[in-house]
Amino acid sequence: MTTEIQTKTDAPVRKPWLLRVAQIAWVLIVGIAIGMFFAGVPLRYAELQVPCTGAPVTCSNRLLPTEAELAQLEADGVSPQTYALILTGSAIFFAMAYLAIALLIFVRQSNNAGALIISLALVLLGTSNAMWEALAQQYPIFQPAVRFLFFVGLFGFALIFATFPNGRVVPRAIWIVLVLWGIYAFLDTLSTNAATQALVTDELANLAWYMMFLGGIAAQLYRYKWVSTTVEREQTKWVVMGLVVLVSFVMLAFSIFVPDPSYFQGASVRRIGFQLFTVTLAFLCIPVPIAIAILRYRLWDIDVIIRRTVTYAVVVALLLVVYFGSVILLQQLFANVTGQRSEIITIISTLVIAALFVPLRNRIQNAIDKRFNRQRYNAQQVLQKFAVTVRDETDIDKLTAELVNVVNETMEPRNVSVWLKQEKRGK
Numbered sequence: 001m002t003t004e005i006q007t008k009t010d011a012p013v014r015k016p017w018l019l020r021v022a023q024i025a026w027v028l029i030v031g032i033a034i035g036m037f038f039a040g041v042p043l044r045y046a047e048l049q050v051p052c053t054g055a056p057v058t059c060s061n062r063l064l065p066t067e068a069e070l071a072q073l074e075a076d077g078v079s080p081q082t083y084a085l086i087l088t089g090s091a092i093f094f095a096m097a098y099l100a101i102a103l104l105i106f107v108r109q110s111n112n113a114g115a116l117i118i119s120l121a122l123v124l125l126g127t128s129n130a131m132w133e134a135l136a137q138q139y140p141i142f143q144p145a146v147r148f149l150f151f152v153g154l155f156g157f158a159l160i161f162a163t164f165p166n167g168r169v170v171p172r173a174i175w176i177v178l179v180l181w182g183i184y185a186f187l188d189t190l191s192t193n194a195a196t197q198a199l200v201t202d203e204l205a206n207l208a209w210y211m212m213f214l215g216g217i218a219a220q221l222y223r224y225k226w227v228s229t230t231v232e233r234e235q236t237k238w239v240v241m242g243l244v245v246l247v248s249f250v251m252l253a254f255s256i257f258v259p260d261p262s263y264f265q266g267a268s269v270r271r272i273g274f275q276l277f278t279v280t281l282a283f284l285c286i287p288v289p290i291a292i293a294i295l296r297y298r299l300w301d302i303d304v305i306i307r308r309t310v311t312y313a314v315v316v317a318l319l320l321v322v323y324f325g326s327v328i329l330l331q332q333l334f335a336n337v338t339g340q341r342s343e344i345i346t347i348i349s350t351l352v353i354a355a356l357f358v359p360l361r362n363r364i365q366n367a368i369d370k371r372f373n374r375q376r377y378n379a380q381q382v383l384q385k386f387a388v389t390v391r392d393e394t395d396i397d398k399l400t401a402e403l404v405n406v407v408n409e410t411m412e413p414r415n416v417s418v419w420l421k422q423e424k425r426g427k
Contacts, residue, residue, distance in 0.1 A: 161216025
């Protein structure tokens, strides 16, 4: 018995010449960005070891230590060379991670417009740091190129939200957000007029970032609901998962390192820790899920990850509530009766929690499948029903019809055909 399942294939590229131009532009921009990045590495390493004499705000924003801060770093056991090595090395690691993933996407999906946009944005996000600024400070001739790359990187970051995963801007209303974001990016990076640069206040910058994020999220939700194919929805799940992890990392970093705003001011050991934890590690949660989604590698696993994450998070939360509630309540009752606390109550509560873990996990998993993963849950029910049918049914026509029905309901192919091979019996 043989089953053939025909699925849809990707549409061919309609304008190969336009794609070729985009590929050439990608290579040129990426080559310039990488060359300027590595040219700025020794300059950045050198400027981090000398006292900053510029404006305090500029020194703080670029993590350049003042003379007093260098003395404090040495008192904390961090020499200027170590300070420069930590910041320069982490920036190189961060850039190489983004660059490697972007190049992998480009090599594997260079004929995809969406992949070109995303990979270019990843390169510019990974390399658009103090290396470029150090190069432009030392050699002002590079200032226009740095401003241009900053602009392309900022605009590309918004394009990721508007075009992921297939390269098309959906819905059309998101063009309004892109135009407004482009104006902000121009004023912030390309404008050399002092009057126009003065328009970019902190309030306007915060408004622009909120507008871009909220507009991008709304576009992704619209795309997921009304436009995306099954594969594209799986790709979106990977990126959403990465954003959830990123937000969790940042919230954890803020709770650990930022009890007061002074963590963002000047050069200090605690600011180095915050920089390494959030920028170098947490923001890797952006390119890795995007790479997995673009390359379409084991997309089905994301459902397992999401289900298990939600399931175990709910289970652990409930068990913690039950555990601490029972311990506190029973200890209070025991103390009121005997006047002292008992370790036996803690042991009993722990055993109860251990006994509740498996059944509680199964119940929550079934509830999640029924509510949020209905298609997979229904598929499991269909397969279980088919297993019973195979065990009891002897009519080959009914069995074949049931097999076709199972394939249609669980895999949703374009066509299903079943052939039954006739065996030739010898005399």
